[in-house]
Amino acid sequence: MKIFRKSGIIAFVSFIILLSVFGFFFLDPLAKIAVINFGERIFKAKVEIDKLDIQALKGKVILEGIAVADRNNPMQNLFQAKNANFDLMTSQLPGGKIIIDVVSVEGMTTGGARKTSGQLSEARLKAI
Numbered sequence: 001m002k003i004f005r006k007s008g009i010i011a012f013v014s015f016i017i018l019l020s021v022f023g024f025f026f027l028d029p030l031a032k033i034a035v036i037n038f039g040e041r042i043f044k045a046k047v048e049i050d051k052l053d054i055q056a057l058k059g060k061v062i063l064e065g066i067a068v069a070d071r072n073n074p075m076q077n078l079f080q081a082k083n084a085n086f087d088l089m090t091s092q093l094p095g096g097k098i099i100i101d102v103v104s105v106e107g108m109t110t111g112g113a114r115k116t117s118g119q120l121s122e123a124r125l126k127a128i
Contacts, residue, residue, distance in 0.1 A: 069118020
């Protein structure tokens with residue numbers, strides 16, 4: 001009696017490979033876009049992130065080069081930070097809970113000058 005069919009094993013391995021490739025190439029850029037969109041929705045001003053790195057197996061999210069513009073003064077930042085690290089409790093993720101165990105922020109300043117305006121376009125404001 002066969003417990004596993006050859007076609008089922010091939011499909012499962014293919015799925016795991018595709019999931020790994022997706023995670024390796026697309027997870028960080030898609031998460032970066034999502035965080036920027038969420039930030040712009042909250043602050044109603046431009047949010048910039050130089051790098052976002054998700055280390056899923058370690059339960060870490062690392063943001064580098066964060067700048068959030070001031071919507072009332074678009075040539076200044078509301079705040080900016082060099083790094084922000086979030087350590088998640090990975091044991092709670094399968095249950096659908098996201099618990100951030102440790103948050104650390106380095107190099108945070110407020111009111112820094114911007115080189116470009118942080119004002120969102122009217123179209124962008126309507127879209128969010």
